[in-house]
Structures are given as C-alpha cells and as structure tokens.
C-alpha cells in the first residue's frame with residue numbers, strides 16, 4: 251500500500267514538474283534527438299495542451315455518464331423495459347464504430363476542431379457506463395429490493411435511496427473504464443485539429459523526432475494511470491461504505 | 501381484521517396459491533405452516549400486494565387493499581422479509597428507521613423509537629445503532645429485520661420466518677417479546693414458519709398449507725385434536741400429547757393442597773410441569789405465583805390433559 255502510494259505520488263510529482271517546467275527535463279530527452287532537433291515540444295505549451303486534453307475528456311465523459319446512466323435507469327423501470335434491447339444495441343453500435351471512422355464522418359458535419367472529437371469520445375464512452383449501470387441496477391440482491399418495496403418506498407424513493415447508492419461502485423467502474431478509453435482516444439482528435447496531446451505525438455512522427463513522441467506518450471500514459479488509480483480508490487471506498495465488500499468487481 | 505377471499509396466484513401453468521380464504525381477526529396471531537414451496541410466502545405477500553393476486557381479494561378492516569396506492573398500504577403494514585433483507589448501505593439505526601422516515605416522523609422521535617426497539621431485541625443501542633448490517637451476526641441481522649418491521653407501530657405485521665436464524669434461547673425470548681408486543685398493541689400478526697412448535701406456541705390460529713391449498717385453519721387445540729388430513733397430522737408429529745400440554749398454563753390446573761420439593765411458576769406451561777414431575781419423580785408440584793404459594797398441580801391431572809379431547 252505505502253510503496254504503491256509513494257510511486258503514485260512520485261509519478262504525479264514528475265508529471266506536474268514536467269508540465270510546469272519542461273525545459274528542466276531536457277537532459278532526459280536529449281539523447282533521443284538527432285541533427286539539432288528541438289528537445290522539448292516547441293509548438294505550444296505542453297501544460298495548455300494537457301489541460302485542454304483533460305477538459306475534452308471530462309466534458310465527453312460527463313455527457314456520456316449523464317446519458318448512459320439516464321438511459322440505464324429508464325430501461326430498468328417497469329415502463330421502459332421494452333426499450334432495453336434497443337438501447338443496448340444502440341450503445342453497442344457506438345462501440346463497434348472505430349473512433350477514426352466517427353471522426354471522419356463527423357468532420358463534414360461539424361467541421362474541423364474539437365466538436366467531432368467530443369462526439370467520438372462521447373459515443374465511445376456510452377457503452378461501458380451503460381452496461382455497468384445496467385449490471386449495477388439489475389444485480390441487486392432481491393431481498394433488498396423486495397424489502398424496499400415492502401417498506402412502502404415509491405419507485406423514485408427506491409431508485410434514489412436504495413438502487414443507485416448500491417449500484418454506485420459498479421457505475422463508477424464504468425465511468426473509470428470510459429475515462430481511460432477517452433484519454434487515449436482523444437489523442438486521435440489531433441488529426442482533425444482538436445487541441446490535444448496528440449499534437450505532440452503527431453509533430454514528433456512528422457519530423458521523426460522521437461523525443462516529441464515520447465513526451466506526448468508519457469504524459470497521456472501518466473494521466474491514464476493516475477486517473478484510473480484515483481477512481482479505483484474512490485470505488486473501493488464507496489464499496490466499503492455501502493457495506494458490500496463481497497460485491498466489489500471491476 | 502384481514503379477510504382473505506378466494507385468493508389465487510398462478511405463475512405460468514402452476515397454481516401456487518389456490519383459492520385460499522381465511523379471516524384473521526384483529527389482534528389475532530395467525531401462524532401459517534407448511535412444507536417448503538407450499539405457497540406460504542406468496543400468500544403472505546399478496547396481503548401487502550408485493551405479489552398481485554391472479555384472482556380473489558384481500559380486505560383490511562373491510563377495505564379492499566386495491567383501493568389504496570400500494571406504497572401507502574405497505575407503510576401501514578409491518579413486513580419482516582424472509583432472510584432479513586436489510587439495506588447494506590444503511591446503518592442499523594437507519595434501517596430500523598426506514599418506515600418512520602418515509603412517514604415523515606421527526607428525527608428525535610425516530611431516534612427514540614430505534615433505541616427502544618434495539619433494547620427490546622437485546623441489542624445495546626450505543627453499540628449497535630451505528631453499525632452496518634454486515635457487521636452483525638445472522639441472528640442479530642434477523643432481529644434488526646424484525647425491529648424494522650415494527651418501527652412505525654403498524655396495526656398489521658407480516659413476518660416471514662422471522663426467527664429462523666436464532667438460537668433457542670434468543671428465539672424463545674424473541675417469541676415472548678413478539679407475543680407481548682402483540683398483546684400490548686393488539687397487533688394483527690401473520691407469521692410464516694416451518695416449525696409446528698413455533699406455530700402452536702405463538703398462533704391463536706394456525707393455517708396449514710400444502711401445494712397452494714389451505715388444508716386447515718383452526719385454533720392450535722383444534723388442529724392437534726382433530727387434524728383435518730393425514731398431512732396435517734404428520735406435520736404435528738407423534739408427540740401430540742405434549743403439544744396439547746404446551747398449550748395451557750399451570751395456573752389453569754392448580755388445585756388447593758401442598759406438595760414437596762421445588763415449586764413451579766403458575767405461568768409455566770403444563771408441559772414444563774409434566775416434565776418436572778417425570779424428572780423429579782413427584783406426584784405433585786407446589787405452584788407459586790408472584791413468589792407466593794397458591795396450591796399444587798398433580799401429575800394425574802396433567803396426564804388427563806394430555807389425552808385426546810373427546
């Protein structure tokens with residue numbers, strides 16, 4: 251536990267340090283450059299790109315969470331049950347479409363920039379959250395949901411007081427999955443001119459500058475690991491708080 | 501009063517409850533017994549509409565249960581679900597306070613009620629109020645489940661095998677507490693059990709179910725003396741004389757006179773008195789009530805009470 255925490259804090263410290271003052275780390279990337287190429291990405295601020303990258307992911311995930319959880323709640327209510335198969339297949343379509351294809355299709359409609367990336371990330375984020383919310387809401391112990399009915403809770407009260415709190419850890423696992431996928435996928439957004447860390451990687455690839463590629467890749471990687479870890483920790487705490495240690499899963 | 505009229509539940513092809521009619525008077529305790537799968541739980545759950553009947557109806561104090569919204573009906577009826585069904589994310593106190601909370605009781609009143617119930621069920625409030633259900637033993641969870649059903653002081657209480665996970669000592673304490681509560685508040689109780697002993701001890705009337713049908717609905721005396729079918733007789737088992745004895749108290753058979761040896765309390769069952777006679781080899785026992793000697797009870801009288809009523 252403590253060793254893991256130390257490593258995480260170290261990664262976080264390195265990441266922040268590098269973003270605030272990339273030049274201080276020039277010596278690390280120096281050996282990777284040839285012919286006097288620039289060592290540190292110089293076509294924009296790495297910090298700005300990182301924040302923008304995170305913002306896009308956050309917006310897309312927030313939207314995906316709202317829609318997916320909302321849909322899952324609807325289709326698990328008595329009146330929405332008949333839409334369950336339909337909504338499942340819709341979310342599946344979102345997932346089978348390659349992100350590049352979504353980007354390519356979105357550009358003619360939405361133009362270049364952030365919008366098509368947001369759309370792609372949003373569609374991509376739906377399925378894990380939707381599936382997990384369904385699992386969470388339908389996999390509750392029957393005696394507990396029956397007790398809630400038997401006590402005289404209305405449908406809304408059961409949802410808010412019993413079903414959602416108990417399903418929360420599983421829902422959050424879906425959000426975590428979706429966030430990490432989006433973090434990676436957002437790099438592709440740079441191909442349609444969204445300002446994400448993909449820029450750094452693409453710039454490196456175009457100029458055969460391995461240092462750039464590595465910088466972009468490392469930042470995205472560190473972000474993914476840290477966010478994944480943080481969300482996992484919240485989930486574990488929630489699982490423990492809801493007194494269902496045995497039900498914890500990914 | 502609960503009137504169950506021609507109640508039927510069909511799942512697919514199988515009739516799980518088959519045209520059951522019975523009336524449970526106010527303040528009565530109706531024990532439903534039967535083998536596993538005989539439809540006891542289903543019958544009980546049709547009373548608070550957790551299961552919607554295929555046919556027939558239930559009247560509570562003359563009112564059709566379908567005339568009020570299901571959730572309102574259920575808040576008025578205490579329900580101890582089979583296997584406790586506590587909310588794992590709520591503390592013991594919050595679990596017990598569920599229905600009072602739904603009914604909009606004041607916080608202080610809920611807290612007071614929760615502590616009262618915890619004490620009643622031998623759980624120290626200071627120690628248990630803020631625990632999570634998974635930090636309790638099975639028997640403790642079950643008692644909290646029963647406490648939750650009682651929380652809003654309902655007129656009607658449905659209990660599905662509420663004492664199954666309790667050890668004999670705590671179980672007999674919990675049974676006596678239930679009887680005391682039921683007497684004090686004149687609660688109408690429907691209690692499902694596998695255990696004929698429990699049904700005879702608690703029930704003012706016993707409903708015997710088999711294969712979805714109600715075989716017999718009668719007082720314990722009647723059931724023991726005249727079982728309606730072989731199945732009912734089998735359920736009562738071979739020790740019918742002792743079951744008869746367990747129905748009455750020593751007080752009912754006291755005669756003037758003296759006897760030697762340790763006295764027996766007037767509140768004990770005849771069965772206990774007979775056992776004591778046999779065990780200590782005495783022809784009669786002195787009887788005390790509130791610490792005072794009030795007479796004696798004789799083995800011959802006890803034996804006569806154990807015989808089949810004519």
Ligand SMILES: Nc1ncnc2c1ncn2[C@@H]1O[C@H](COP(=O)(O)OP(=O)(O)OP(=O)(O)O)[C@@H](O)[C@H]1O
Pocket residue numbers: 511516534535536537538539540541542543582694
């Ligand atoms: N929702 C359902 N769908 C189909 N069959 C059901 C359903 N609920 C109960 N049954 C069936 O109805 C029958 C009676 O069930 P019920 O739960 O009332 O039995 P029980 O007498 O309470 O048994 P136990 O003592 O084991 O609790 C069983 O055969 C059961 O399989």
Ligand SMILES: [Mg+2]
Pocket residue numbers: 540541542582660
């Ligand atoms: Mg049952």
